[in-house]
Amino acid sequence: MTKLTTVKLRAPYLILIGDLGDPTYAKTGLGIVDWRPDLVAGQLRFAGSQVDMGVPDMSVAEAASAGVKSLLIGVAPIGGVVPDSWWDSIEEAARAGLDIVCGLHFKLADFPRLVAAAEASGARLIDVRNPPPNLPVGTGIKRSGKRVLMVGTDCAIGKKYSALALSQAMQEAGMKSTFRATGQTGIMLAGEGLPIDAVVADFISGAAELISPDNDEDHWDVIEGQGSLFHPGYSGVSLGLLHGSQPDALVLCHDATRKVISGWEHYDLPSIRDAIDQHLLMGSRTNPDIRCVGISVNTSKLPADKRIEYLATLSEETGLPCVDPLIDGCGAIVDHIKQLYGEK
């Protein structure tokens, strides 16, 4: 039987920018350069590109001879399709043996020329939106090591960013930690993971168990959240991820000015108290020792003079460190974790 695993990418990456005119659409590529410069060998740009990620320009041939392992389509063009003029380069990369990694809505396997090129060289075509087959059902069996899961009062509220920032802050504080990806952009950043919202419903918690496997007792997996327990569309994903992750700790992610579920405006956001209490209640099913260790707040829409007051009040009400990770960093949450769980 094949060993069950997450999607695993091969670094270093060449990131395809093409002739993109607007950096907005290069968010994925820019995120990788930002958070994981160690994975990036260079960028592939065409005449006319107005985006520069500040990494070396490389042709496919140069990348192949420099030992680059994967071409990442690091852009999300309007309409979600790759311009026709880019396909020659993508095919060339596959022919040169580079894995092609894509997070857009089409499937790489639907392009016969590309499939043929990849088959000839042994390159893999990896749609990071597609989970691998044969995922297991969740066992609920306890795993070794420590886990902290990002949860949110809504979707798209900073869970990925908070996880990346917290994992980095833990490492800076001398702790062992790994960012664990549960979505497509996260997978490109981490180099592995599973797109948890794309798995078949029966296997959500099983996939979550694969994402954060057994580890050293003093190692922390910092797990990217998905959806929200309070979201009328995506709550099932969030509960399966919560149960499968068996987190020791939660960080609640929130936006200081958001009042209703984004795009589902007929639903109010839960209160911070309810959000914490209900996550702890549900999470205690697979980890009775679960606790909330901090709140990560996007305060970007608050006036500057209200920001500190907002976080101080929230911290007083909840007894938890409350930070805007973009401004304050996650040091306060790391300190609290060290205090609760010991220096290790």
Next chain:
Amino acid sequence: MTKLTTVKLRAPYLILIGDLGDPTYAKTGLGIVDWRPDLVAGQLRFAGSQVDMGVPDMSVAEAASAGVKSLLIGVAPIGGVVPDSWWDSIEEAARAGLDIVCGLHFKLADFPRLVAAAEASGARLIDVRNPPPNLPVGTGIKRSGKRVLMVGTDCAIGKKYSALALSQAMQEAGMKSTFRATGQTGIMLAGEGLPIDAVVADFISGAAELISPDNDEDHWDVIEGQGSLFHPGYSGVSLGLLHGSQPDALVLCHDATRKVISGWEHYDLPSIRDAIDQHLLMGSRTNPDIRCVGISVNTSKLPADKRIEYLATLSEETGLPCVDPLIDGCGAIVDHIKQLYGEK
């Protein structure tokens, strides 16, 4: 754009029994004859069969000329495969224009001769385990009509049976009600539905919304549950179904002698109180008026003299009607529903 719908089967059915020797493996077919005799035209048996469902024997040719619309593979043979000798008849049925309906683990579409026969006649090959494509994300928007959802302290604890019995009892009491199927056997019994545990995680509550659409204000959808909110493997399915169903009422299904999650024995069953409270807490997110209206208990493993005492004690503790639907019927729960929501 195609209108989004559930899987819909065409009755009447011819049920394939073949040369089955043991009625245990004809559970699906026997269940349909039991609960929905109105859907069944006959049974297709071969020489040597020792199973008789008590409905007319029919050949494929007889069924076709009698207006039968679907051949249901109503058996689950050992190993989950259909004997080679049956395929000629299945192909003959497809060639005669009968839809082929199957709930086993293989895919009908993987049999090229069958695909060719179906294409020639316009018959459909329906694997009831496979959800249709293009399911929507849940909207959380309130729908008209009333809904009662079966939930459980565990999987495989009588949710489907309870829903069928409750729906029938409601109809006998003069109420409008429809059994709504969320699993493969239920779909064959209902003639439509969606296999909720087989949809992609992002679409669980969206699928649940399709299963119980808008209806008359005095109509009750009686929705088959799936999994359990307390199950380390399947809780995501259960929460998505709970949120998407937006039930007005819950019936908690339980087994009087079960102490641990079946197959996950390292997990205790929740207490009845916790099971009710946590379902109401979670369910109130999409229906603030949700309440528990009864408990359906499998008491078959209790000694006869303990049964009545067990149900009476449970009823006293919870203030709810508690029945074993197989022995007591669901009349007490129907009465309670009438009392709470009015005769309509």
